[in-house]
Amino acid sequence: MPSSYSTDIVIFGGGVAGLWLLNRLTAEGYQAILLERDRLGGGQSIHSQGIIHGGLKYALHGAFGGASRAIADMPRRWRDCIEGNGEIDLSACRVLSPRFQLWSGAGLGAGMKVFLGSKAIAGKTEPAVPEEIPEILRGRGAVYNLPDFVIDSASLIEALAAPHQSRIHSIGFHGSADSENCIEFTCAAACRELILRTTGKPLTIKARRYIFCAGEGNERLIELAGLLLPRCQTRPLKMVSVSGTSLPPIFMHVLGEGLSATPRLTVTSHVNSAGETVWYLGGQLAEYGTVRTDSAQIDAAKSQLADLLPEVYLNDLRWRCLDINRAEPASPEGRRPENASVSAEQDIIVAWPTKLTLAPVLADMVMRSLREDGIEPRAGPNPDLTVGRLTPGLPGPPPLARPYWN
Numbered sequence: 001m002p003s004s005y006s007t008d009i010v011i012f013g014g015g016v017a018g019l020w021l022l023n024r025l026t027a028e029g030y031q032a033i034l035l036e037r038d039r040l041g042g043g044q045s046i047h048s049q050g051i052i053h054g055g056l057k058y059a060l061h062g063a064f065g066g067a068s069r070a071i072a073d074m075p076r077r078w079r080d081c082i083e084g085n086g087e088i089d090l091s092a093c094r095v096l097s098p099r100f101q102l103w104s105g106a107g108l109g110a111g112m113k114v115f116l117g118s119k120a121i122a123g124k125t126e127p128a129v130p131e132e133i134p135e136i137l138r139g140r141g142a143v144y145n146l147p148d149f150v151i152d153s154a155s156l157i158e159a160l161a162a163p164h165q166s167r168i169h170s171i172g173f174h175g176s177a178d179s180e181n182c183i184e185f186t187c188a189a190a191c192r193e194l195i196l197r198t199t200g201k202p203l204t205i206k207a208r209r210y211i212f213c214a215g216e217g218n219e220r221l222i223e224l225a226g227l228l229l230p231r232c233q234t235r236p237l238k239m240v241s242v243s244g245t246s247l248p249p250i251f252m253h254v255l256g257e258g259l260s261a262t263p264r265l266t267v268t269s270h271v272n273s274a275g276e277t278v279w280y281l282g283g284q285l286a287e288y289g290t291v292r293t294d295s296a297q298i299d300a301a302k303s304q305l306a307d308l309l310p311e312v313y314l315n316d317l318r319w320r321c322l323d324i325n326r327a328e329p330a331s332p333e334g335r336r337p338e339n340a341s342v343s344a345e346q347d348i349i350v351a352w353p354t355k356l357t358l359a360p361v362l363a364d365m366v367m368r369s370l371r372e373d374g375i376e377p378r379a380g381p382n383p384d385l386t387v388g389r390l391t392p393g394l395p396g397p398p399p400l401a402r403p404y405w406n
């Protein structure tokens with residue numbers, strides 16, 4: 001059995017970024033494999049709220065420039081893929097809600113109308129008609145439809161991974177801290193090689209480009225590859241989920257104090273394995289809640305919901321917290337980046353989408369970087385990697401992650 005292979009591209013990380021890229025690369029004729037150290041989607045992607053944003057946040061800041069134009073086009077690009085007419089096939093990805101709404105809360109209706117009518121926002125939202133408004137919000141404040149919609153993250157990961165089972169490989173020990181010990185980069189005659197020690201005999205892989213799409217794990221990969229830049233920053237969240245049979249499905253931002261760009265609360269609705277509705281709560285609650293204990297955070301969530309939706313019966317529900325980091329390229333004073341980020345050094349590309357929504361933009365950026373460096377798909381099949389067969393010497397794909405409330 002040979003113990004060394006060559007391929008065009010090795011992707012590290014099987015979240016939305018790595019999997020979307022694998023789909024784009026193979027569609028354009030590149031030979032690519034993806035290595036995942038844990039479960040597919042098990043980093044940020046499965047825990048995302050699944051909102052495909054249309055860029056209202058940028059408009060709120062009054063800056064509708066390049067990055068915001070890119071995000072404004074995302075709902076259309078994702079919808080095309082979900083309808084089977086896009087750059088990749090996401091027809092197996094489930095849409096949880098075709099619309100996402102902005103609710104003023106009970107007291108702010110008039111203020112929000114003035115605000116949404118402002119020049120920056122005009123044309124990007126429209127008032128919801130009565131039948132689009134969830135019953136528990138009717139007659140209380142103003143409700144607007146955003147261009148956003150909501151997908152089921154678990155079905156997204158499954159749809160992205162399904163066609164590529166022979167190209168996706170588990171290289172880890174499912175969450176063990178030792179996972180990276182199996183990865184080594186060597187550099188001989190200006191040509192980098194990857195040595196993997198996942199099973200018995202070491203396996204050497206030679207690629208034209210190594211692409212790091214490992215979220216928070218990029219930091220360690222950057223170190224292992226001997227790069228000094230880019231740096232990674234993490235911004236923590238303390239999300240809350242609440243499940244029960246009595247909860248109606250709702251999908252909305254609740255506008256924050258002073259009409260701030262970060263919503264007071266962001267609610268998406270999911271279904272758990274017991275068939276109950278799960279409200280997944282983010283926004284300011286999750287950003288400011290990182291300093292709270294789980295029980296204090298659950299109390300904060302209960303008091304927000306009691307204040308906003310007093311008629312919802314909050315007893316007999318199951319509450320859980322999730323501490324999780326958003327992983328991004330470092331920016332001055334830890335500010336949130338506005339766009340996907342790709343940086344190339346020698347034969348390594350480090351990539352962060354910064355939002356699930358921006359996975360298509362990230363793939364565009366990587367494709368552009370490859371073409372600029374003259375990395376075109378090979379003509380003809382690579383005898384080392386026979387499509388449809390697992391790369392010899394590498395394990396099969398890891399299992400799919402499951403939402404934490406299951």
Ligand SMILES: Cc1cc2nc3c(=O)[nH]c(=O)nc-3n(C[C@H](O)[C@H](O)[C@H](O)COP(=O)(O)OP(=O)(O)OC[C@H]3O[C@@H](n4cnc5c(N)ncnc54)[C@H](O)[C@@H]3O)c2cc1C
Pocket residue numbers: 012013014015016017018035036037038039040041042043044045046047048049050051052053180213214215216217218220221237239282324325326351352353354355356357358
């Ligand atoms: C709570 C929460 C809610 C969010 N909601 C939204 C939303 O509604 N809409 C939106 O647009 N964005 C949202 N985001 C942001 C979005 O989830 C992320 O930007 C996106 O999922 C990042 O994808 P990724 O593939 O880069 O990283 P990840 O999903 O973190 O995937 C990285 C993968 O790399 C693997 N890995 C790590 N190290 C290695 C290694 N050494 N070798 C191989 N594999 C490795 C990990 O196991 C993981 O599977 C949310 C984020 C959070 C945390």
